Structures are given as C-alpha cells and as structure tokens.
Amino acid sequence: MLYGVESVDYRRLDVDHVTNIDELPANEWSTVHWGQPNCQAASTWVNADGTEVGYTGPTDVITSEAYGFTYTPKIELRPTVNSCLEIVRKYNNALLSGYLDPEEALPLFRSELHAAGIDKVIADKQYQLERWKAKNS
Structure with missing residues (x-):
C-alpha cells in the first residue's frame, strides 16, 4: 500500500x-x-x-542468496549479541553524523566489538546461513 x-x-x-x-x-x-x-x-x-x-534504475537486479534468512542467536550467545548491540548503539549515531572522527573512533569501535565477542556471533551467523542456504537452495 x-x-x-x-x-x-x-x-x-x-x-x-x-x-x-x-x-x-x-x-x-x-x-x-x-x-x-x-x-x-x-x-x-x-x-x-x-x-x-521514482526508481528508474535496472529492474533486473539480482536477489541476494541470503534473502529470507533470519539470524536467531543461540541462547548462550544472546548476552554476547546484546553486548555487541550496546557497543553499536554507543558509536552508531556519533559516527554516522560525523561527530566522531572515523580515523580515531573506528579502531576503538572494532576493538570493543572484538572484546565483546563479535567474532563468535559472526561465526554462528555464518554457520546458520550456510545451513539455511543448503536447505533452501
């Protein structure tokens, strides 16, 4: 509508x-x-x-192979996901608005995400995506 x-x-x-x-x-x-x-x-x-x-660009766009996938973190990873979300909330608006210098803030942002366990979340999400693609392709 x-x-x-x-x-x-x-x-x-x-x-x-x-x-x-x-x-x-x-x-x-x-x-x-x-x-x-x-x-x-x-x-x-x-x-x-x-x-x-309105939109006048190409109409033959390629749909992402992840279209329809939704990540659901494992129960034991939910505190890690929440910690990472808090870090994103801390930096998001300030980086997007130009309030923080990206040269200084991005390394801190990434460091805090890694310390909070973002690599575990990424690995879990990738694992779920690969399983989902195998089931839905």
Whole structure:
C-alpha cells in the first residue's frame, strides 16, 4: 500500500505505472514527497505532464542468496549479541553524523566489538546461513 488505495488515492496506468486520480480530493495531498524505502518494488509514478517519478534504475537486479534468512542467536550467545548491540548503539549515531572522527573512533569501535565477542556471533551467523542456504537452495 505504498501509494494509498487504488482508485481512491491513485489510479493504475498499467502493471508498472501509476498516477494521481483524475480529481484530487478537497484535502489534496501528494505521495510524491513521501519517503519510499522500497522504491525498487514500487510501480513508477507518472505525473500529469507524463514525467516519471521514482526508481528508474535496472529492474533486473539480482536477489541476494541470503534473502529470507533470519539470524536467531543461540541462547548462550544472546548476552554476547546484546553486548555487541550496546557497543553499536554507543558509536552508531556519533559516527554516522560525523561527530566522531572515523580515523580515531573506528579502531576503538572494532576493538570493543572484538572484546565483546563479535567474532563468535559472526561465526554462528555464518554457520546458520550456510545451513539455511543448503536447505533452501
């Protein structure tokens, strides 16, 4: 339901294209300005002037071989996962916003993750992924 309700909020031009309904409601609004996090799966929006809005990149994307996999940590690793998540929370916003110098902060971040046991978590996740791929391929 990316654009609202078909025939109420938008109309479908064909399988891959949508546009505004013919007459906008009194309390007019626009979906063009909304963030569309799944735009690759969405139909292309066509404005009244015929211009297309939205994802226009390749449609022959390759699906990840891990698509559908969900990691569930073993019970004994859950405290380790939680410790690693706390470290990520500690650094995430400050690194992404530029508050911390990556040259200084990233080595500390990685060091704290390794000390908290991230390598065990990665190994467990990789093991589960390999088993999942063997079962689902």
